[in-house]
Amino acid sequence: METYGKILLIAMPAFLLLVLAEAYYGVWKGKQTVRNLDMISSLSSGITNVTKDVLGLSIAIIGYGWLVDKLAIVHIENNILTYIIAFVALDFAGYWVHRLDHEYNFFWNAHIIHHSSEDFNLACALRQSISVVFRLFTIFLLPAALLGVPTMVIAVVAPLHLFAQFWYHTQHINKMGFLEKIIVTPSHHRVHHAINPEYLDKNYGQIFIIWDKLFGTYQEELADKPPVYGITRPVQTWNPIKINFMHLGLLIKDAWLTKSWNDKFRIWMMPTGWRPADVAEKYPVHKINDVYNMQKFDTKASPSLHMWSWVQITMTLLFISYLFGNIASINALNAYYIYVYGVFIFLSVYAYTDLMDRNKYAIVWEVIKNSLGIAIILQTGDWFGAAALSPVLKYIIGAYFILSTMFTLWFVMKHAKEDERVAILA
Structure with a gap:
């Protein structure tokens, strides 16, 4: 480790x-x-x-x-x-x-x-x-x-x-x-x-x-067939945590909904993409058939959102670098602290990528993440031993949690107004 x-x-x-x-x-x-x-x-x-x-x-x-x-x-x-x-x-x-x-x-x-x-x-x-x-x-x-x-x-x-x-x-x-x-x-x-x-x-x-x-699985790249990338059932999100469990969620849902008991069991080891016939007919899933005319997933993002997303991932990289560089000392403080830290990292990623998706619930995840961070500082009087580097670090980190909540709320409200304006014009 x-x-x-x-x-x-x-x-x-x-x-x-x-x-x-x-x-x-x-x-x-x-x-x-x-x-x-x-x-x-x-x-x-x-x-x-x-x-x-x-x-x-x-x-x-x-x-x-x-x-x-x-x-x-x-x-x-x-x-x-x-x-x-x-x-x-x-x-x-x-x-x-x-x-x-x-x-x-x-x-x-x-x-x-x-x-x-x-x-x-x-x-x-x-x-x-x-x-x-x-x-x-x-x-x-x-x-x-x-x-x-x-x-x-x-x-x-x-x-x-x-x-x-x-x-x-x-x-x-x-x-x-x-x-x-x-x-x-x-x-x-x-x-x-x-x-x-x-x-x-x-x-x-x-x-x-x-x-x-x-x-027998080799295929050369063909000059007249330029590769088109992605998956045939596009994920339509920037949130990597959602993507990780998206296919499993569909399998569980299909296994639950199908009326065939045989299909409930065999769906798991069937070829990738296979779905029970009754479920596929009643609950179709979008699939790309014409790869050369597909529209790549994108979201409307202002320059400020692009910049803020870089601020968030930079902060997350700094947090994770501190974790990786201080695993032994964090573990010495308390054996479960590194897992709390892991939860904090996952919440961070979930919150800012949900904001990139223009999901209004991004503020909920951001509040949970920042509340956890502030609670850690208040309970321990430190950020996982960071006081050894500088006693002011906990105040800087605490200020980041407050500002991060405020900026995320501002973006969510801004996106809601933009979406409302588009809906009116439509």
Whole structure:
């Protein structure tokens, strides 16, 4: 937990700088692939994901260490070859988990957030799930366990394998010659994120494209079929927490509403997108059929809302950086404090992305978040030990909570008046 937090303190600023650099590069080249609110939504999804991971809010059904202890045929030495084997094993496991996520209704909920952006850029790489509680990933590491690859090697290689999947989420790199035959490139991954019929459920590879070619899921990017991004049932929101549970909510609703008991049970493991016939007929869900004429989700946003959204995500990044840098000291104050802090981060993201959606209930979530923050300061006389850095920090943070409530209320009222004016004119 603490080690991963320290790694993220370095990784987060690096990813943010690269995301912003891509946006500026797009302006310079006259090919902008980044929209501001979509980028903030993607970054916010990354915030919730790393918070969940650092707090350890997921459980492996079978631990890798257990697999090694019980099933290892040999025990290879800890050397450079071991790390190479571990990397390949992780990639093999990643391919199958990724494919499982795409092909079955229940597992798609864990991956929908990553595909929910209707843009394709470095920021959307950060859209990662918070809805997974029980992880199946370890099961697919059986080849590494049989070879006795040490648990510590997997622990070191896994973050590197994950971070190595960031760079190819871009439209600014064309096909890469002979590398197209070996590794996953931006061209391969553009196909994977596209909703064109030719591209759906293709190119699951994470580092090596060889798995797709071996198992029949490879598709080349076609010059006459420009990729269109998103999901066929568009999410229509900037709020990453809502997106994470949207598909699960639909499954639960459909299972409840269908009159067929058989469908109530089989819906979970049916192909992604399948719905009981009676429910689909009575409660149709909007689905994109003509990908080339789709309208991307957007919300009316003034320059002031754009600026305020950046203020909010910047403050959230500062809060989360403090958490990751001080996990041990916060935990020493009280074991449950880091979970309270996690709730605060999630409330922050929910509130300002709901405001980006122009949802009037954004003020409710903002008040809850800021009330929690003020209550922490009043009860403890500090902000999770921040007084050690400066005794005035709690006053600055408290002032932010008050101002944040006031600004959010102002925006909600402003949006209500604008919507009322539009309704009158209509």
